[in-house]
Amino acid sequence: MSENAMKIVNEAGHLVVGGCDVVELAARHGTPMYLLDEEVVRDRCRQYHREFEARYPQVEVAYAGKALLTVAICRVMEQEGMGLDVASEGELYTALEAGFPPGRIKLHGNFKSESEMRRALDAGVGRIVVDSLIELEHLNAIAQEMGTHADILIRVRPGVDTHTQEKIQTGQVDSKFGLGIYSGEAEKGVQRALELPRLRLRGIHCHIGSQLLDVVGFERAIDLMLEFLAELRDRDGFVAEDLDLGGGLGVRYTEDDDPPSIAELAEAMCSTLQENLSDYALPEPRLILEPGRSIVGEAGVTVYTVGVVKEIPGIRTYVSVDGGLSDNPRPALYGAVYEAIVANKADQEATQWVRVAGKHCETDTLIDDTLVQPVEAGDLLAVFCTGAYNYAMASNYNQFLRPPVVLCSGGADHVIVERETLEDLVRHDVIPEHLR
Numbered sequence: 001m002s003e004n005a006m007k008i009v010n011e012a013g014h015l016v017v018g019g020c021d022v023v024e025l026a027a028r029h030g031t032p033m034y035l036l037d038e039e040v041v042r043d044r045c046r047q048y049h050r051e052f053e054a055r056y057p058q059v060e061v062a063y064a065g066k067a068l069l070t071v072a073i074c075r076v077m078e079q080e081g082m083g084l085d086v087a088s089e090g091e092l093y094t095a096l097e098a099g100f101p102p103g104r105i106k107l108h109g110n111f112k113s114e115s116e117m118r119r120a121l122d123a124g125v126g127r128i129v130v131d132s133l134i135e136l137e138h139l140n141a142i143a144q145e146m147g148t149h150a151d152i153l154i155r156v157r158p159g160v161d162t163h164t165q166e167k168i169q170t171g172q173v174d175s176k177f178g179l180g181i182y183s184g185e186a187e188k189g190v191q192r193a194l195e196l197p198r199l200r201l202r203g204i205h206c207h208i209g210s211q212l213l214d215v216v217g218f219e220r221a222i223d224l225m226l227e228f229l230a231e232l233r234d235r236d237g238f239v240a241e242d243l244d245l246g247g248g249l250g251v252r253y254t255e256d257d258d259p260p261s262i263a264e265l266a267e268a269m270c271s272t273l274q275e276n277l278s279d280y281a282l283p284e285p286r287l288i289l290e291p292g293r294s295i296v297g298e299a300g301v302t303v304y305t306v307g308v309v310k311e312i313p314g315i316r317t318y319v320s321v322d323g324g325l326s327d328n329p330r331p332a333l334y335g336a337v338y339e340a341i342v343a344n345k346a347d348q349e350a351t352q353w354v355r356v357a358g359k360h361c362e363t364d365t366l367i368d369d370t371l372v373q374p375v376e377a378g379d380l381l382a383v384f385c386t387g388a389y390n391y392a393m394a395s396n397y398n399q400f401l402r403p404p405v406v407l408c409s410g411g412a413d414h415v416i417v418e419r420e421t422l423e424d425l426v427r428h429d430v431i432p433e434h435l436r
Contacts, residue, residue: 018408064292300387324358
């Protein structure tokens with residue numbers, strides 16, 4: 001079991017999350033359910049502020065809402081002084097419904113609809129991160145029509161290939177995101193942004209990928225971004241107010257994962273940034289960070305009820321649970337690997353190798369092979385490090401109900417997303433007249 005796993009066991013031998021007995025939570029809220037340790041989330045926010053602000057004079061830490069976004073999470077982020085990145089109209093709407101300060105919101109996306117742009121401008125979001133040349137023109141025209149201005153960053157591709165899963169790399173040359181530095185697109189974007197009357201270019205943005213387990217990619221991105229900023233200053237007279245370096249710090253899904261600490265990341269990024277600023281004689285821009293997974297990932301635990309334990313002699317033992325692909329698609333999408341524990345037997349030794357299977361009508365494997373306590377039908381299986389991209393990517397596949405999200409802190413549990421009902425599944429279905 002990896003040391004991040006929050007393996008706290010009470011006198012009853014039960015797993016504890018946020019001071020709450022998981023067996024009692026399952027009896028109260030049912031399974032599957034997502035649990036989130038509020039204090040872990042808040043501690044990660046505070047670490048980012050503390051470590052980066054100690055090393056660099058102007059820092060904004062903006063939570064990447066795509067990892068996990070609810071109105072309650074928005075309230076936590078506001079209270080912790082975080083900014084907020086949103087990547088859709090739905091995420092923006094959620095933030096505004098939560099009363100999150102619009103000036104601390106940034107709107108992302110490689111294709112922003114007119115509706116998204118209008119809502120962002122009407123709300124007065126702090127930054128719109130422009131992703132393409134055509135979007136510059138479109139945003140300027142909408143701002144002109146609305147009689148307002150847009151403060152923007154331009155997203156660029158620095159050409160950094162990271163050692164992470166291919167589908168979560170975003171900063172390489174061949175990517176749908178941003179404007180390429182080496183192709184000259186990025187400079188064209190800057191030049192055009194400076195010409196358009198309703199746009200106020202504040203800086204540039206990059207994001208190189210997710211679940212990064214070393215600092216090398218971040219350091220390389222800083223090198224390339226500062227070189228580009230120096231060229232923009234010398235050729236175009238543009239000096240950036242903001243330098244947004246995205247997020248991507250990995251978390252410990254298993255004992256084999258060893259990501260840098262937030263302090264190690266801050267030391268590497270800030271020292272590289274200061275050195276390059278000095279080398280290029282550039283003024284200090286505001287540094288913007290966009291952590292998501294590293295804020296909420298390790299705070300999350302998903303709890304299932306074991307329904308069937310099936311041994312295939314000489315091959316393996318399958319443990320089927322009451323969830324699967326619909327509440328955690330990441331193993332199917334990315335080959336993501338997790339660790340688990342039998343929550344009602346957490347004080348026992350893990351002696352049994354099993355494959356954890358979901359109950360969907362296909363081969364949905366949640367964990368390929370994992371060592372757990374002796375498991376039987378009716379046990380509770382807790383899967384660790386599910387705070388990021390689990391609820392956010394959940395679906396109704398096979399008409400499953402999306403689980404509730406329960407925030408745990410100091411021994412108190414609070415439902416922040418209710419479990420869906422069967423009525424919810426057909427709430428928007430319509431029978432046309434010719435089928436009646």
